[in-house]
Amino acid sequence: xxxxxxxxxxxxxxxxxxxxxxxxxxxxxxxxxxxxxxxxxxxxxxxxxxxxxxxxxxxxxxxxxxxxxxxxxxxxxxxxxxxxxxxxxxxxxxxxxxxxxxxxxxxxxxxxxxxxxxxxxxxxxxxxxxxxxxxxxxxxxxxxxxxxxxxxxxxxxxxxxxxxxxxxxxxxxxxxx
Amino acid sequence: xxxxxxxxxxxxxxxxxxxxxxxxxxxxxxxxxxxxxxxxxxxxxxxxxxxxxxxxxxxxxxxxxxxxxxxxxxxxxxxxxxxxxxxxxxxxxxxxxxxxxxxxxxxxxxxxxxxxxxxxxxxxxxxxxxxxxxxxxxxxxxxxxxxxxxxxxxxxxxxxxxxxxxxxxxxxxxxxx
DNA sequence: GCCGTATGTTGACGACGCTAACATAGGAAG
DNA sequence: CTTCCTATGTTAGCGTCGTCAACATACGGC
Numbered sequence: 001x002x003x004x005x006x007x008x009x010x011x012x013x014x015x016x017x018x019x020x021x022x023x024x025x026x027x028x029x030x031x032x033x034x035x036x037x038x039x040x041x042x043x044x045x046x047x048x049x050x051x052x053x054x055x056x057x058x059x060x061x062x063x064x065x066x067x068x069x070x071x072x073x074x075x076x077x078x079x080x081x082x083x084x085x086x087x088x089x090x091x092x093x094x095x096x097x098x099x100x101x102x103x104x105x106x107x108x109x110x111x112x113x114x115x116x117x118x119x120x121x122x123x124x125x126x127x128x129x130x131x132x133x134x135x136x137x138x139x140x141x142x143x144x145x146x147x148x149x150x151x152x153x154x155x156x157x158x159x160x161x162x163x164x165x166x167x168x169x170x171x172x173x174x175x176x177x
Numbered sequence: 178x179x180x181x182x183x184x185x186x187x188x189x190x191x192x193x194x195x196x197x198x199x200x201x202x203x204x205x206x207x208x209x210x211x212x213x214x215x216x217x218x219x220x221x222x223x224x225x226x227x228x229x230x231x232x233x234x235x236x237x238x239x240x241x242x243x244x245x246x247x248x249x250x251x252x253x254x255x256x257x258x259x260x261x262x263x264x265x266x267x268x269x270x271x272x273x274x275x276x277x278x279x280x281x282x283x284x285x286x287x288x289x290x291x292x293x294x295x296x297x298x299x300x301x302x303x304x305x306x307x308x309x310x311x312x313x314x315x316x317x318x319x320x321x322x323x324x325x326x327x328x329x330x331x332x333x334x335x336x337x338x339x340x341x342x343x344x345x346x347x348x349x350x351x352x353x354x
Numbered sequence: 355g356c357c358g359t360a361t362g363t364t365g366a367c368g369a370c371g372c373t374a375a376c377a378t379a380g381g382a383a384g
Numbered sequence: 385c386t387t388c389c390t391a392t393g394t395t396a397g398c399g400t401c402g403t404c405a406a407c408a409t410a411c412g413g414c
Contacts, residue, residue: 013392013393029288030288034369034370034371035370035371035372036369036370036371037369037370044393044394045393045394045395046370046371046394046395047371047372047373047393047394047395048392048393048394050372050373051391051392051393052392055371055372056370056371056372106288109332109333109336109338110336111206111283111335111336113336113337113338114335114336114337116337126338127340130338130339130340141351141352144330144339144348144352145326145352147329147333148325148326148327148328148329148330148333148352149322149325149326149329150325150329151325151329151330151332151333152324152325152326152327152328152329152330152331152332153321153325153328153329154329155286155328155329155332156286156324156325156328158288158291159286159287159288159290159291160290160291160293161286161290161303161307162307162321163304163307171321174318175318175321175322175325187361187362190361190362211400211401211402212401212402212403213400213401213402214401221362221363222362222363222364223363223364223401223402224362224363224364224402224403224404225361225362225363227402227403227404228360228361228362229361232402232403233401233402233403355414356413356414357412357413357414358411358412358413358414359410359411359412359413360409360410360411360412361408361409361410361411362407362408362409362410363406363407363408363409364405364406364407364408365404365405365406365407366403366404366405366406367402367403367404367405368401368402368403369400369401369402370399370400370401370402371398371399371400371401372397372398372399373396373397373398374395374396374397374398375394375395375396375397376393376394376395376396377392377393377394377395378391378392378393378394379390379391379392379393380389380390380391380392381388381389381390381391382387382388382389382390383386383387383388383389384385384386384387384388
């Protein structure tokens with residue numbers, strides 16, 4: 001670990017690239033993430049990312065994977081805290097997660113997922129997320145219905161599609177019960 | 178209307194551009210729509226579209242507007258046909274619309290909508306769509322809940338996020354009731 | 355029949371994703 | 385310690401994209 005100036009080798013460029021991409025995702029959404037800007041922020045040449053990711057989609061998939069980890073943790077924490085019935089707590093946490101990090105949410109549950117044969121680990125993470133969602137929900141169909149509602153409300157809120165939605169937090173409390 | 182070769186003036190280039198963009202949307206989704214390819218398909222120079230749309234986003238907004246018109250028609254037809262309760266018929270039609278034209282659906286209810294201050298007509302169309310959805314739904318909160326569910330299921334199905342979803346049509350019949 | 359203006363074209367710029375060829379460094383083998 | 389293999393990073397360049405400015409053409413009102 002040399003300390004003189006910038007070493008030729010970064011040390012953990014992969015993580016640094018993901019951090020930079022994550023920040024861009026927060027700032028300007030999916031479209032704001034460019035490999036060149038990510039590299040710029042990591043202080044590295046425009047094509048350095050190709051030593052760690054096959055292509056841009058692979059970087060985004062890794063980003064989504066990170067998202068699913070955070071998502072799982074948030075869900076776990078919500079039920080552990082034990083405010084109300086588990087599936088209600090999960091619904092609230094789901095919506096809060098989406099509203100807090102829209103870019104990350106859209107990336108995780110977005111067209112990338114449909115292309116997940118190319119990213120098996122991403123597929124596995126999404127499957128695991130659904131399995132967790134299903135617990136204590138009263139059967140698969142009921143679970144799908146609540147998941148659908150919460151997921152749909154998340155998208156509609158993010159896209160500001162709901163007229164006179166007012167404060168999102170209040171709307172959530174009113175609708176989730 | 179000169180008949181010798183391609184006339185310098187197209188006649189209705191705006192509509193032709195929208196048609197081409199619509200086709201691209203179906204073929205490869207949002208990301209497949211480029212102004213240059215749209216122009217290519219309309220048989221016109223790469224920048225001709227700028228005589229009809231301020232920028233790419235304006236073209237996409239016009240495309241989404243077209244989508245909302247088709248959407249309104251589909252909803253109207255669904256309740257007019259009168260199979261079951263109106264809001265059930267609408268839910269089915271909503272999901273069928275999304276599954277039939279994923280690109281169009283994602284464009285209509287997507288990040289573009291959140292930027293709709295720049296596209297007032299698009300905003301108006303989306304508001305009107307929600308108003309129609311709200312009819313006979315038993316209050317605004319109930320309407321939001323069903324809209325949320327149907328919208329969420331649409332996205333989850335499009336993104337293939339539901340494990341072992343099998344035939345989408347069957348799933349719809351099972352969940353919507 | 356003339357001319358203003360709407361419509362379409364050409365050429366160019368910077369940013370992007372990606373590839374190939376090259377440079378450097380860090381660790382394993384001797 | 386030296387040598388060399390390989391992982392990691394850089395440079396140069398290709399084709400595509402969105403967009404703008406300057407120019408060309410033709411439609412329609414006077």
